[in-house]
Amino acid sequence: MYRYDEFDEALVRERVAQFSDQVQRRLNGELNEDEFKPLRLMNGLYLQLHAYMFRIAIPYGTLSSVQLRKLAHVARTYDKGYGHITTRQNMQFNWPRLEDAPAILSDLADAQLHAIQTSGNCIRNTTADQYAGVAADEIADPRHYCEIIRQWSTLHPEFSFLPRKFKIAVTGAEEDRAALRTHDIGLRMRRDADGNPGFEVMVGGGLGRTPVVGVTIREFLPEEHLLSYLESTLRVYNQLGRRDNIHKARIKILVQSVGRDAFARMVEEEWAQLRDGYLTLPQEELDTIARYFAPPPYETLEDSPPELELWQSTSPGFAAWMNENVAAHKQAGYAIVNISLKPEGGVPGDITAEQMDVVADLAERYSFSEIRATHEQNLVLPYVRKLDLMAVWQGLQQAGLATANIGLISDMICCPGLDYCNLANTRSIPVAQEISERFADLSKQRDIGPLKIKMSGCINACGHHHVGHIGILGVDKKGQEYYQITLGGSAENETTLGNIVGPAFSAAEIGDAMETIVDTYLTIREEGESFLETYRRVGQQPFKETLYAAH
Amino acid sequence: MPLIKNGQQVADPWLALGDEETLPEDVPVIVSLERWQQEKDVLQTRGMELGLRLRSDQSPQQVAEDLQFFSLIALEFPKFTDGRAYSYARLLRERHGFSGELRAVGNVLRDQLLFMQRCGFDAFELPENAPVEAWLRALEDFSVWYQPVTDNRAPVSSLRRRLRVAAQ
Ligand code: HEM
Ligand code: SF4
Numbered sequence: 001m002y003r004y005d006e007f008d009e010a011l012v013r014e015r016v017a018q019f020s021d022q023v024q025r026r027l028n029g030e031l032n033e034d035e036f037k038p039l040r041l042m043n044g045l046y047l048q049l050h051a052y053m054f055r056i057a058i059p060y061g062t063l064s065s066v067q068l069r070k071l072a073h074v075a076r077t078y079d080k081g082y083g084h085i086t087t088r089q090n091m092q093f094n095w096p097r098l099e100d101a102p103a104i105l106s107d108l109a110d111a112q113l114h115a116i117q118t119s120g121n122c123i124r125n126t127t128a129d130q131y132a133g134v135a136a137d138e139i140a141d142p143r144h145y146c147e148i149i150r151q152w153s154t155l156h157p158e159f160s161f162l163p164r165k166f167k168i169a170v171t172g173a174e175e176d177r178a179a180l181r182t183h184d185i186g187l188r189m190r191r192d193a194d195g196n197p198g199f200e201v202m203v204g205g206g207l208g209r210t211p212v213v214g215v216t217i218r219e220f221l222p223e224e225h226l227l228s229y230l231e232s233t234l235r236v237y238n239q240l241g242r243r244d245n246i247h248k249a250r251i252k253i254l255v256q257s258v259g260r261d262a263f264a265r266m267v268e269e270e271w272a273q274l275r276d277g278y279l280t281l282p283q284e285e286l287d288t289i290a291r292y293f294a295p296p297p298y299e300t301l302e303d304s305p306p307e308l309e310l311w312q313s314t315s316p317g318f319a320a321w322m323n324e325n326v327a328a329h330k331q332a333g334y335a336i337v338n339i340s341l342k343p344e345g346g347v348p349g350d351i352t353a354e355q356m357d358v359v360a361d362l363a364e365r366y367s368f369s370e371i372r373a374t375h376e377q378n379l380v381l382p383y384v385r386k387l388d389l390m391a392v393w394q395g396l397q398q399a400g401l402a403t404a405n406i407g408l409i410s411d412m413i414c415c416p417g418l419d420y421c422n423l424a425n426t427r428s429i430p431v432a433q434e435i436s437e438r439f440a441d442l443s444k445q446r447d448i449g450p451l452k453i454k455m456s457g458c459i460n461a462c463g464h465h466h467v468g469h470i471g472i473l474g475v476d477k478k479g480q481e482y483y484q485i486t487l488g489g490s491a492e493n494e495t496t497l498g499n500i501v502g503p504a505f506s507a508a509e510i511g512d513a514m515e516t517i518v519d520t521y522l523t524i525r526e527e528g529e530s531f532l533e534t535y536r537r538v539g540q541q542p543f544k545e546t547l548y549a550a551h
Numbered sequence: 552m553p554l555i556k557n558g559q560q561v562a563d564p565w566l567a568l569g570d571e572e573t574l575p576e577d578v579p580v581i582v583s584l585e586r587w588q589q590e591k592d593v594l595q596t597r598g599m600e601l602g603l604r605l606r607s608d609q610s611p612q613q614v615a616e617d618l619q620f621f622s623l624i625a626l627e628f629p630k631f632t633d634g635r636a637y638s639y640a641r642l643l644r645e646r647h648g649f650s651g652e653l654r655a656v657g658n659v660l661r662d663q664l665l666f667m668q669r670c671g672f673d674a675f676e677l678p679e680n681a682p683v684e685a686w687l688r689a690l691e692d693f694s695v696w697y698q699p700v701t702d703n704r705a706p707v708s709s710l711r712r713r714l715r716v717a718a719q
Contacts, residue, residue, distance in 0.1 A: 005711070007695045007707040007710060007711070008707075010694060010695050011693065011695045011696075011697075011707075014692060014693050014694065014695070015693075017692075018662075018692045018693075022662065035660070038631070038632065039662055121632065121634075151697040151707065151708075152697055152698060154697055155666075155693065155696065155697070156697075156698055157637060157665070157666035157667075157669035157670050157696075157698065157700055158634075158637045158638055158641055158666075158670055158698075158700065159634070159637075160634065160637075160663075160666055161631065161632055161633065161634025161637065161663075162634060235638050238634060238635060238637070238638045239610065239635055239638050239639075243633055243635075273646060278699045279699065284712075285708055285711075285712075288711070288715075
């Protein structure tokens with residue numbers, strides 16, 4: 001993975017010094033809260049319901065064991081002993097004190113971590129496919145491009161005060177695990193007829209109160225033009241994006257109002273001026289960064305060791321975990337291990353300091369010291385020898401991290417909701433916990449099959465509810481917590497927005513409603529059909545009927 | 552208002568002329584786009600240097616043909632969160648080759664000075680009681696940058712290249 005050189009190191013240290021000075025000026029009254037707000041937001045520090053919230057960047061979701069231990073240290077020393085993995089592959093702490101912020105950043109900098117641009121109207125931390133570099137279905141490894149985007153976007157002087165926040169996601173694989181079309185820019189790696197790498201460029205996706213599926217404005221962008229094209233797109237947006245209404249300020253609104261073709265033309269016109277200029281990436285530069293992402297020293301191994309079959313036949317728990325949580329690796333004899341942060345009745349995405357240490361240790365022993373965070377709020381060990389799977393499983397199990405539910409109904413995305421968030425209409429964590437308990441039986445979950453529930457406590461859609469196969473949105477009805485259900489959303493290859501199924505349910509009813517939806521699906525599904533496929537075949541009607549029959 | 556230009560505090564020889572005010576005899580003035588458009592002839596033949604002030608919704612594209620008449624362009628930040636002028640500044644410098652004074656006016660804050668400078672601003676109007684020394688120090692907050700932009704600072708990529716060459 002990437003390691004800072006002296007320049008990266010210097011920049012992060014200077015940032016810590018700058019922010020320490022800003023906090024000092026706030027604490028001694030030189031800055032009022034209004035003046036301080038944009039400064040702290042540029043450093044991932046939000047003021048929340050009960051406390052500040054600190055968001056730490058995990059660039060394109062990749063962490064080393066050393067870094068994860070450092071996050072554990074922060075959780076223990078400055079917070080209440082746990083952290084939270086977000087849908088943008090970052091880690092969030094819910095209880096830090098403002099006075100501690102400079103010390104936290106300084107400790108993080110010791111492990112090459114920072115909070116730069118994890119909030120504010122700037123280019124946010126770039127996200128990526130959590131299987132980047134190891135997925136069996138990969139066209140090309142996208143990680144060095146992610147790192148190049150990270151560097152280019154960090155303290156970009158022209159784009160630090162955009163109309164609104166700006167999120168970029170990248171994948172190098174066929175299957176979209178990065179929700180590309182829900183991002184301001186989505187980049188999918190392609191190869192041209194001669195095998196040269198490049199990108200399909202999508203713009204204008206986004207969730208929030210106006211969900212929009214992003215559109216492709218360029219089918220193939222050769223790799224050396226990545227930055228000039230991004231700079232052109234951002235420059236068009238920076239000048240023309242709306243600044244009069246915060247709810248209409250995202251690039252999606254601009255793309256919608258001028259139309260895809262006109263927007264693409266504006267970008268191409270700007271690009272005609274910038275391409276082949278000083279942002280063109282020299283091959284040497286690409287190679288230098290790519291070397292950081294060279295494959296680890298893999299052993300030559302048999303792809304299906306006999307031990308694996310033995311373990312699977314003797315341990316049903318292991319076999320279930322193997323089925324649900326272990327994914328195919330591009331290197332023979334290796335596997336990708338998903339670590340579920342959705343235990344029965346738990347808070348989706350939360351992880352304790354002790355668990356972080358366990359994962360860091362397991363990664364060090366069995367995964368070349370590397371960990372990934374996923375936008376579905378789980379973790380991944382990307383390079384595990386199949387021969388080590390039993391040991392890894394046992395290690396995870398002891399730490400309560402071996403729930404075999406990846407991609408199943410209890411693997412929910414859930415925003416913090418009213419328990420932490422000052423914009424929330426409703427709580428969302430207790431609803432997730434209730435659903436997780438109702439469907440606790442893993443064999444039932446396996447029978448239900450792949451099903452993504454995504455839940456937000458208000459219209460800002462931090463929990464991606466629009467693109468949940470089942471989406472749950474918290475709404476306020478005369479001071480009561482209600483939950484509106486959408487069906488048929490998806491952030492995968494064929495991205496779709498869910499449709500509202502009918503009137504919202506109260507907190508007391510929402511659990512039953514979930515069971516009704518699932519039971520309806522089980523009754524009407526055809527052989528081998530997933531929930532989403534069934535929904536796409538039959539539409540809302542059968543679900544409406546059963547959901548509202550009793551009303 | 553204190554004025555910083557080219558990294559130090561200087562006196563401001565310019566008069567910011569309101570649209571209704573009469574043109575003085577012997578002072579260089581900064582006028583609005585509207586006034587420039589209406590009084591081009593008078594302003595051009597006055598025998599004095601001329602400055603133009605653009606609001607953040609007025610792209611310099613509109614005066615691309617007239618740039619030779621201006622010794623100064625003031626770009627306004629109505630709120631510091633309105634970042635359009637960062638793009639305008641770069642376009643003026645890099646695309647249109649404007650080499651006169653580029654002045655940041657309006658809601659100019661200390662913590663944004665360095666971004667402005669990197670985009671090609673060389674002059675900044677500070678709030679009335681700003682501690683000028685501290686603001687000048689803010690221009691030194693960072694010594695490394697990733698982006699090649701308008702100023703002459705070498706981006707990290709070229710520093711790395713130099714290191715590699717030196718190591719060979
Ligand atoms: C707890 C404090 C939080 C607050 C106040 C907050 C606030 C917001 C707001 C206002 C938006 C809408 C922005 C827009 O549409 O332009 C938003 C979007 C979003 N938030 Fe949060 N958020 C919080 C926590 C989180 C957490 C913990 C996550 C991850 C689990 C998250 C993930 C997201 C995502 C992915 C979006 C993007 C939706 C889109 O693409 O438009 N947020 N947030
Ligand atoms: S969706 Fe709403 S309630 Fe949930 S975290 Fe975002 S802003 Fe808060």
